[in-house]
Amino acid sequence: MNAAAQTSTPASTEPQARSLASRRLMSMTAGxxxxxxxxxxxxxWVTTGRYLESTDDAYVRADWVALSPRVAGHVAKVQVNDDQPVKAGDVLVRLQARDYRARLGSAMAAVAEAKAAVTAARAHQQVAAERINQQQQAVLQAEAAVRSARAERQRSQLDLQRYRGLVRDEAATLQRLESASAQASQALATEQGAEAAWREQRAQQRVAKALAAQADATLEQRQAALARARAEQQLAELDEQDTVIRAPIDGVVGQRRARAGQYVVPGQPLLAVVPLQQAYVVANYKETQLTRMRPGQAVRIQVDGFAGKPLQGHVASFSPASGNVFALLPSDNATGNFTKIVQRFPVRILLDSPLHGPLRPGMSVVATVDTRDAEPADAP
Incomplete structure (x- = not known):
């Protein structure tokens, strides 16, 4: 019996040895x-991982435009549908323009009337200028008449003095002296009349200059009225043009609230145009992740709505302040107990390659920035 037990022992230990060797091999392989x-x-981690800064607090954004009318009126026609692509300049909404066309016609008539008034004022100005020239010639003629009358008076006075001497010497008759005296008196009266006429012409000249100044002022007034009428016409034209609302950029129509027959007022939102082709990503990174982050660094963007299709982009810019600073009610750490909280800063990321399907603003993404190119600059 002992001999049988001794012969069976080596046979039972051999499988155990193989199992132990197998476990040792598996342990060594796993190690x-x-x-x-x-x-x-x-x-x-040393070559790549420690340079990658990632966050899932990132979303697709687009600088969409909310359109509203600049004038009040009833909506005549809405020429686009919801989610319809449009090009810049396409007509989106038309307002009833009957009142504005009538106002434009009235403004154009006012401009025509102001132009006629300016033409008449210019004619009056020209007449006043010609009147000044005419009075200038009349003044010159009056001055010549005064000089002539003065010379005649001087000659008659000399004749009177000469005949008085001749009469004393009995070389001339008294009748001749009386005739010379009458001629001298007549010459004096003629001179006084010429001087009065000269003064009258000078007064007429001053009146003509005053009328010319009045004509100039009237012309300026009419020109100002014309400028005002043209400005009102321009405003009327702009109001008439503003009854047609056009797309300012290429994009897709969204938030269409305008309906035909609806009365709208200036500033009332009617619809929005979203430029999907200009979509970008805003990633909110912690302040501790911005140490080596620089504009131009490569970014890997994983869009949740397009799994398995990562996009490539680059860092464009950084927000000048954290999101808390721009919040409607920013926190005030000077009140109550203070708990330090790591702040986040929005980082703008632009796409380098387009996606087969368009990105929609509001989509969630995971943005990973490769900061390796900033490492040499940080080295001492």
């Missing part, structure tokens, strides 16, 4: 794989 994984992860 080697773990070591290799650790080395690979360490290599990845």
């Amino acid at each position: 080697a794989v773990g070591l290799l994984a650790t080395l690979a992860f360490t290599f990845y």
Whole structure:
């Protein structure tokens, strides 16, 4: 019996030895794989991983435009549908323009009337200028008449004095002296009349100049009225043009609230145009992640709505302040107990490659920035 037990012992230990060797091999293999994984992860972290800054607090944005009328009126026609692509300049909404066309016609008539008034004022100005020239010639003629009358008076006075001497010497008759005296008196009266006429012409000249100044002022007044009428016409034209609402940019129509027959007022939102082709990403990174982040660095963008189709982009700019600063009710750390909270800063990321399907503003994304190009600058 002992001999049988002794012969069966080696047969039972041989499978145990093989199992132990197999476990040792598996343990060594697992250790080697773990070591290799650790080395690979360490290599990845040293060369790449520690330079990647990622956040899932990122969303697609677009600078969409909300359109509203500049004039009041009833909606005549809405020429676009919901979610319809449009081009810049396409007509979106038309308002009834009957009242504005009538106002434009009235403004154009006012401009025509103001132009006629300016033409008449210019004619009056020209007449006043010609009157000044005419009075200038009349003044010159009056001055010549005064000089002539003065010379005749002087001659008659000399004749009177000469005949008085001749009469004393009895070389001339008294009748001749009386005739010379009458001629002298007549010459004096003629001179006084010429001087009065000259003064009258000078007064007429001053009146003509005053009328010319009045004509100039009237012309300026009419020109100002014409400028005002033209400005009112321009405003009427703008109001008439504003009854047609056009797309300012290329995009897709959204939030269409305008309906035919609806009465709208200036500033009332009617619809929005979203430029999907100009979509970008805003990623809110923690302040501790911005140390090596610079504009122009490459960004890998994983859109939740397009799984498996990562996009490439680059950092465009950084917000000048954290989101808390621009909040409607920013926190005040000077009140109550203080708890330090890491702040987030919006980072604008532009896309380098388009997606097969258009991005929609509001989509969630995961943005990963590669900051390796900033490392040399940080080195001492």
